[in-house]
Every structure is written in structure tokens, then in C-alpha cells.
Amino acid sequence: MSIRKLNELKTGEKGIIERVTGVGRFRHRLMEMGFVPGAEIIVEKFAPLRNPIEYVLKGYHVSLRHDEAEKVMVRQLEDQAKDH
Amino acid sequence: MGKKITIAIAGNPNSGKTTIFNNITGARQKVGNWPGVTVEKKEGIATYNGYTIQVVDLPGTYSLTAYSLEEIIARNYIIEEKPDLVVDVIDASTLERNLYLATQLIDLGVKLVFALNMVDVAGSRGLIIDHEKLSLLMGVPFIPTVGSKNRGTEDLLKTIVRVTEDRESVSRHIHIDYGLELEEEIERFQGLIRTSASFPDEHHSRWMGIKLLENDEEVIKEIEETSLKKKVMDQLDKSKVHLNEILGEDSETLMADRRYGFIHGALKETFRQTRRDRRYLSDQVDMVLTNRLLGFPIFIFFIWAMFQLTFSVGQYPTDWIDAGVGLLAQFVGGLMGKGLLTDLVVDGIISGVGGVAVFLPNIFILFFCIALFEDTGYMARAAFIMDKVMHTLGLHGKSFIPMIMGFGCNVPAIMATRVLESKRDRILTILINPLISCSARLPVYVLIAGALFGAYAGNVIFSLYVIGIVLAILMGQIFKRTLFRGEIAPFVLELPPYRMPTLKGTLIHMWERGSIFIRKMGGVILIGSILVWALSSFPQTVNYSRDYDMEKRKIEERYAMQKAELVQTGQGEKAQLLSKEMNQKIAELETFQKDEFQENSFLGRLGKTIAPFLRPLGFDWKGGVALLTGFVAKEIVVSTFGILYQVGEKEGEESENLRTAIRNAMTPLIGYAFMVFVLVYTPCLATVAAIRRETGSWRWTGFSVGYSLTLAWILAFVIYRGGMILGLG
Numbered sequence: 001m002s003i004r005k006l007n008e009l010k011t012g013e014k015g016i017i018e019r020v021t022g023v024g025r026f027r028h029r030l031m032e033m034g035f036v037p038g039a040e041i042i043v044e045k046f047a048p049l050r051n052p053i054e055y056v057l058k059g060y061h062v063s064l065r066h067d068e069a070e071k072v073m074v075r076q077l078e079d080q081a082k083d084h
Numbered sequence: 085m086g087k088k089i090t091i092a093i094a095g096n097p098n099s100g101k102t103t104i105f106n107n108i109t110g111a112r113q114k115v116g117n118w119p120g121v122t123v124e125k126k127e128g129i130a131t132y133n134g135y136t137i138q139v140v141d142l143p144g145t146y147s148l149t150a151y152s153l154e155e156i157i158a159r160n161y162i163i164e165e166k167p168d169l170v171v172d173v174i175d176a177s178t179l180e181r182n183l184y185l186a187t188q189l190i191d192l193g194v195k196l197v198f199a200l201n202m203v204d205v206a207g208s209r210g211l212i213i214d215h216e217k218l219s220l221l222m223g224v225p226f227i228p229t230v231g232s233k234n235r236g237t238e239d240l241l242k243t244i245v246r247v248t249e250d251r252e253s254v255s256r257h258i259h260i261d262y263g264l265e266l267e268e269e270i271e272r273f274q275g276l277i278r279t280s281a282s283f284p285d286e287h288h289s290r291w292m293g294i295k296l297l298e299n300d301e302e303v304i305k306e307i308e309e310t311s312l313k314k315k316v317m318d319q320l321d322k323s324k325v326h327l328n329e330i331l332g333e334d335s336e337t338l339m340a341d342r343r344y345g346f347i348h349g350a351l352k353e354t355f356r357q358t359r360r361d362r363r364y365l366s367d368q369v370d371m372v373l374t375n376r377l378l379g380f381p382i383f384i385f386f387i388w389a390m391f392q393l394t395f396s397v398g399q400y401p402t403d404w405i406d407a408g409v410g411l412l413a414q415f416v417g418g419l420m421g422k423g424l425l426t427d428l429v430v431d432g433i434i435s436g437v438g439g440v441a442v443f444l445p446n447i448f449i450l451f452f453c454i455a456l457f458e459d460t461g462y463m464a465r466a467a468f469i470m471d472k473v474m475h476t477l478g479l480h481g482k483s484f485i486p487m488i489m490g491f492g493c494n495v496p497a498i499m500a501t502r503v504l505e506s507k508r509d510r511i512l513t514i515l516i517n518p519l520i521s522c523s524a525r526l527p528v529y530v531l532i533a534g535a536l537f538g539a540y541a542g543n544v545i546f547s548l549y550v551i552g553i554v555l556a557i558l559m560g561q562i563f564k565r566t567l568f569r570g571e572i573a574p575f576v577l578e579l580p581p582y583r584m585p586t587l588k589g590t591l592i593h594m595w596e597r598g599s600i601f602i603r604k605m606g607g608v609i610l611i612g613s614i615l616v617w618a619l620s621s622f623p624q625t626v627n628y629s630r631d632y633d634m635e636k637r638k639i640e641e642r643y644a645m646q647k648a649e650l651v652q653t654g655q656g657e658k659a660q661l662l663s664k665e666m667n668q669k670i671a672e673l674e675t676f677q678k679d680e681f682q683e684n685s686f687l688g689r690l691g692k693t694i695a696p697f698l699r700p701l702g703f704d705w706k707g708g709v710a711l712l713t714g715f716v717a718k719e720i721v722v723s724t725f726g727i728l729y730q731v732g733e734k735e736g737e738e739s740e741n742l743r744t745a746i747r748n749a750m751t752p753l754i755g756y757a758f759m760v761f762v763l764v765y766t767p768c769l770a771t772v773a774a775i776r777r778e779t780g781s782w783r784w785t786g787f788s789v790g791y792s793l794t795l796a797w798i799l800a801f802v803i804y805r806g807g808m809i810l811g812l813g
Binding site for chain 1: 146148149151177178180181184194195333336337340341344346374375376377379380382468469471472473475480572573575576577579580581
């Protein structure tokens with residue numbers, strides 16, 4: 001079970017949020033939108049120019065830029081290999 | 085009647101808040117701004133069961149922290165204005181996240197009703213919600229609604245009245261349990277805060293304790309203004325260290341975590357998802373619209389279609405209005421006869437009103453398209469697709485729409501910046517928008533480039549558009565690095581499911597924004613037009629260098645005598661030629677007189693006053709006057725040249741006479757410097773009014789006017805002087 005940055009996950013990969021780094025308004029906004037430890041997050045797709053990235057979290061879709069997703073640490077789900 | 089209550093509607097963005105508001109209030113609403121800021125405030129009236137219900141629509145927010153203007157507005161309204169009840173609109177299909185705001189409203193201790201909206205969508209996704217049990221657990225009635233189909237509105241109103249009358253059995257005030265360690269700290273603050281006379285209320289002091297642990301700047305500021313300052317702040321530092329020691333997280337994270345914990349607990353018994361990971365229709369649509377290959381072409385097509393609708397289709401009604409205003413002016417002019425009052429009414433008021441009215445078709449069509457993009461959910465995708473490009477300019481993905489609209493007209497473009505959530509993005513976009521060359525500047529280019537550059541006119545005009553875009557990018561970068569350093573708002577953008585918009589909803593949206601244009605901008609433009617008319621018409625009495633009236637009489641007398649002779653000798657044809665010659669001479673004389681009048685008018689004097697500033701750029705005082713009048717609307721530069729070069733004001737930019745006059749007055753180098761000046765300098769009056777309106781600040785408006793004027797001068801100077809040095813003059 002490896003801890004990775006959220007922007008390193010590929011399309012279709014899943015992770016469990018460990019923590020959100022960063023400060024202030026950004027961090028708070030993420031927390032209130034459900035980026036809390038233990039939440040499951042899936043990479044839905046990358047924008048046509050690869051940035052930003054669309055995620056599915058708590059049943060809704062949200063997009064983050066690379067430098068924002070970088071601040072979200074996730075534990076990648078291991079059953080990934082079984083799925084593919 | 086008689087009984088009056090005030091309610092506020094809160095809710096997440098995309099929760100269908102607006103539809104619920106429309107359903108409750110019908111068409112009886114008014115749109116304004118929250119005091120001092122440019123966030124829209126909508127109010128409406130509903131009547132139900134003998135009650136008159138005043139409904140205030142709060143800005144859509146994900147929470148009630150102090151991090152954004154919208155959130156501060158929403159919560160200050162609830163705390164300070166104390167509405168009788170708050171309706172929180174909750175999207176049933178993203179229940180968990182929507183309940184986050186609900187927990188904060190519960191903390192505030194206000195009377196609440198939750199509208200569980202879009203239950204049909206949730207149902208179709210296999211989400212089963214036991215809303216009755218949820219009501220009991222949270223102490224707030226949940227009313228299922230389907231805003232788009234106006235379902236549940238009656239029930240909602242009934243419950244609103246019942247809760248305000250304290251007759252709702254479900255309603256009770258619960259404390260969200262933040263866990264032993266946090267509750268201990270909250271209680272500590274509550275105790276401290278209640279020692280002060282300014283905060284006697286139990287709920288409110290608990291709420292403040294919670295907010296302190298969430299690092300809420302507004303509450304911290306409030307505390308710092310009281311005698312409690314030192315005690316509370318010391319305790320806060322201690323509490324934070326303590327919590328970090330025992331729980332290994334900062335208090336802000338812990339609070340958010342516990343809120344979601346509470347929600348999770350409540351949903352455990354009341355919420356079931358019967359299907360998982362199914363692809364919904366919305367996702368399938370999205371696979372196409374944001375596709376790696378198709379996403380951009382489709383996006384460009386939509387923008388192209390919007391542009392065409394707004395400016396090409398919109399041109400027809402615009403022309404009708406223009407023609408109508410012209411006819412009206414003629415009619416009124418004929419009716420009133422010649423005179424100063426007629427001039428005021430025709431040239432000042434009617435043309436001023438016309439100047440506002442011609443914008444209406446463009447603005448309403450544009451806002452209809454934007455409302456459509458927003459209501460369908462496509463706007464968020466447009467931002468998703470374009471963000472990388474716009475981000476390199478220091479802007480947000482959503483800034484794309486206002487920037488592209490600028491090519492048509494900067495006024496609706498600047499009004500379209502309302503789609504941007506962050507104030508920083510909004511002001512930055514507004515500041516650089518006027519650099520995008522709008523369609524009103526084209527006639528000026530066509531005239532001058534056509535006169536001076538012949539076959540190369542097309543390329544020259546194209547180069548001006550490119551200069552505008554390059555300047556926008558450059559200024560964007562400069563402003564980003566100087567004025568807006570470090571204030572970058574998080575992008576974090578929700579991509580709501582695609583929805584079928586309702587015609588009523590889209591039309592209401594369009595009307596709200598369009599009517600703001602009429603009410604707020606109309607007056608400014610009207611006053612401006614009257615002012616320019618007055619400047620060019622006064623002073624009425626001029627000490628002419630020649631006695632024009634006498635000269636005119638002399639000419640008439642002379643020709644009358646000659647004519648009489650000719651008629652007597654039976655040479656009628658020659659006599660006719662002679663009258664023609666006479667009329668020509670009189671017209672010539674009148675043009676001189678008019679010219680002198682112009683030169684002597686306040687506007688002319690102003691033109692001469694600023695002439696020294698324009699001389700280094702190679703412009704004469706006539707250029708100065710043209711630029712001054714161009715402030716009302718840039719295309720007026722053409723007709724001013726028409727008057728000043730005495731070829732008549734009715735001559736358009738394609739007129740050969742006017743081109744010859746320009747050729748005599750300017751070298752190609754000066755002409756190019758002049759066009760760059762026209763591109764960059766002070767936005768037109770309507771745009772300035774829009775900037776004032778949308779930034780809500782005279783300082784930003786003044787800055788916009790000042791920097792563009794300075795930039796225009798520097799560029800024209802560099803082009804003119806540089807060109808001279810290179811021997812292009």
C-alpha cells in the first residue's frame with residue numbers, strides 16, 4: 001500500500017485520501033468539498049490538454065489542476081490489479 | 085394577510101437553489117446587489133395561507149466559512165438580519181457533500197427546513213433515502229422536491245409556515261457531536277466567550293467556539309475587538325497544540341473530519357445505494373463533449389454559434405432599433421422646428437437613448453446563451469477544457485467566454501465576467517478585456533487603413549487585432565505579478581451533471597442580467613451623450629473672425645443682381661447655373677463657419693488644450709477632438725473626422741472624400757500610431773460604466789481608464805518616434 005500524490009494516479013485508478021497538504025483557503029475548500037481522510041476518490045478523466053483532471057468523490061464530479069491534486073495524498077487501492 | 089415572515093434560501097451551487105426560489109416566488113422577484121459588493125441579491129415575495137413570505141436568495145456556497153465573499157454574505161445575512169427561517173436546498177443525488185453546509189446551518193442555531201431536491205434524479209440512480217428518519221436524526225424536516233417539475237413546492241411552503249409557528253414536531257435543536265476532545269475545547273471557548281457581555285447567547289457562543297477551531301478569520305477579528313482578545317487567543321493557541329498532540333491533526337482538519345463523520349453516521353441508517361458504478365446518461369454525454377479529440381472542436385463550434393447568434397443575428401434587431409431611433413429623431417426634429425431645445429432632444433437625448441437601445445439585442449441574446457451554458461452544466465466543462473490555456477494567461481478557464489465576447493462588444497463581455505467566482509479573476513479579466521478589439525473600433529481602422537495603406541489595409545487591420553491580443557496577454561501577466569500577487573483562488577471546480585434547462589428558468593436568468601444593463605448602464609450613457617452634445621454645442625455665441633452673415637448676404641445680393649440681368653436677357657439656363665454656383669459658395673462659407681464654431685466650442689477648445697500632449701505622437705488638434713468624442717463610442721471617431729474635415733458627418737468609413745482628407749492630414753506612420761491609440765486608449769463610456777458596475781469600485785474604474793490611456797500614449801509614441809528614427813515617416 002503506497003502513499004502517492006493524487007495527480008500521479010491514472011484514469012480509472014482509485015485511492016483513499018490520507019491527508020490534504022497546503023494551507024488556507026485552498027485546503028479548507030477541499031476539506032469542505034469532501035476531501036477528508038478516508039474518502040474514496042476515482043480518477044474520471046484528464047482534460048483534453050491533460051490539465052485539469054476530473055475526479056469522482058462522494059458521488060459527484062470535481063476537477064483539480066495538477067498543482068492542486070499534488071497536494072492531496074492518497075493511498076492507492078491495491079485491488080486495482082484485480083480489476084484490470 | 086397581516087402575518088409577515090422573512091426566509092432565506094441557502095444551498096450548494098448546482099443544487100437547484102434558483103429553481104426552488106423561482107417556484108416559491110413565481111415571477112415576483114427583484115434583482116439587486118448585496119450592499120457594497122457585486123454579488124447578485126435576489127428577493128421575491130410568496131403568499132401562503134395568510135402569510136406574506138419575503139424570500140431572500142443567498143449566494144450558492146459549499147459552506148459558511150470566511151474564505152469567500154459569497155460565504156461571508158450568506159452567513160452575515162443569517163446572523164445579522166436574523167431571517168425567521170432558512171431553507172437549505174440539498175441535492176439528493178450528492179447528499180453527503182450537500183449535508184456539510186447543512187451541519188453548519190445547524191450549528192448556527194436557526195430555524196431550518198431542508199428541501200431535498202432532485203429526488204427524481206437520485207431515484208433513477210438507485211439512491212434510496214429515508215428522509216423521514218433523516219429528519220428525526222437531524223432535527224430538521226426534509227421535504228422532497230423536484231425543482232424542475234415544480235413538485236413539492238406546496239409541501240415546502242406548508243412546512244416553512246409550520247416551523248416558523250413552532251408547530252413542527254420534528255424540529256428540535258441538536259448539537260452536532262464533534263467528539264470528546266473537540267467538545268472539551270469548544271466548551272472551554274464557550275465559557276470564555278460568555279463571560280463577555282457582548283455574546284450572551286448560548287448557541288451563538290458555541291458557534292463561535294466551533295468557528296475559532298476552524299480558524300475562522302471573521303470570528304477571530306470579532307473577538308479581537310473585545311476585551312476577550314488575549315484570553316481567547318492564548319487559549320486558541322493552547323488548544324491547537326493540545327489537539328495536535330493527542331489527535332495528530334490540526335483543528336481545522338479535525339472539524340471537517342468530524343462533520344463528515346456526523347453525516348456518515350446519519351446516512352448509515354437512512355441512505356442506501358442499490359446500484360454502483362453505472363454509467364449515467366450525463367457521463368456518456370460528457371465522454372463526447374470533453375473528449376480528447378472532439379472536445380475542442382465542439383467547444384469552438386458552440387462559441388462560434390454563440391458569437392454568430394449574438395452579433396450576426398443580433399445585428400438585425402440592432403439595425404431596426406437604429407433605424408427606428410433615426411426616424412424618431414427626424415420626426416421629433418420636424419415637429420419641434422429648429423432650435424437649441426430641439427438639438428438637445430434630438431442630438432442629446434434621443435441619440436443617447438438610442439445609444440443604449442442598440443446594445444439590447446446583443447446583450448439579451450448573449451445572456452440567453454450564457455444562461456443556457458450555465459443551466460445545462462456546459463459552462464463548467466468549457467472551463468474544464470479551456471483552463472490550461474487561460475491559466476497560462478493568469479486567468480481562470482471560465483474567463484474564456486468574456487474574452488472572446490470582447491471581439492463583439494466589451495460591454496456584454498465585462499458583464500459576462502459574473503460567471504467567475506473569484507473577485508481576483510473577475511477584476512483581472514475586466515482590466516484586460518478592453519484590449520480585445522471590439523467591433524466598434526473596426527470602422528476607424530477601415531477608414532484610416534483604407535486611406536493610408538491601400539492594398540495592405542487588410543493586413544494592417546489584422547495586425548491591430550493581434551496587437552490587442554498580445555497586449556491582453558502581456559498586461560494579464562504583468563497585473564498577475566504585481567497587483568494580484570499571491571491571491572490565487574483555488575480552481576476546484578464542480579462538474580455538475582448535465583441537465584435539461586427549462587425555458588422559463590433560462591429566460592428568467594437572461595432577464596435578470598439584461599435588465600441590470602438597462603437600469604444601471606442606461607443612465608450613465610444617456611448623461612454622457614448629453615454632456616458631449618453640450619460640449620460640442622456651446623458656447624452658442626462665437627466671435628467669428630469674419631462676419632459670415634454679412635458675407636452671405638453680400639454673395640446673395642451679388643448673384644441676385646447678376647441673375648436678374650440674365651433672366652431679363654432671356655438666358656434662363658445660365659441663370660440656373662449661377663444659382664448653383666451661389667449655393668456652393670454659401671455652403672462653403674457655412675462649412676468655414678461651422679468649422680470655426682467647432683473649433684470654438686468647449687469640445688474644440690478641449691481638443692486644443694490636449695493638443696500639446698498629442699503632438700509628440702504626431703496627432704493634430706482634430707485628431708484630439710476625434711479621440712475625445714470617441715470616448716462616447718469609438719466608432720464616433722469616424723463621423724467626427726467627417727465633420728472636422730468638412731466632408732459632412734453622414735460620410736461613412738468607405739467615403740473617398742474622407743479618405744482623401746485623411747491622406748492629406750496624416751502620414752501612414754501617424755495613421756498607424758493613431759489606430760493603435762484608438763485600439764488601446766480609454767474604453768468607451770458604456771464600457772467604463774460596465775467596469776464601474778462590475779468591479780463595484782471607482783478606484784478600479786479609474787485605474788482601468790488611467791492605465792489604458794498611459795499605455796496607448798506610450799505605444800503611439802514608440803511607434804511614431806521609432807518609425808521616424810527608422811526613416812518610415
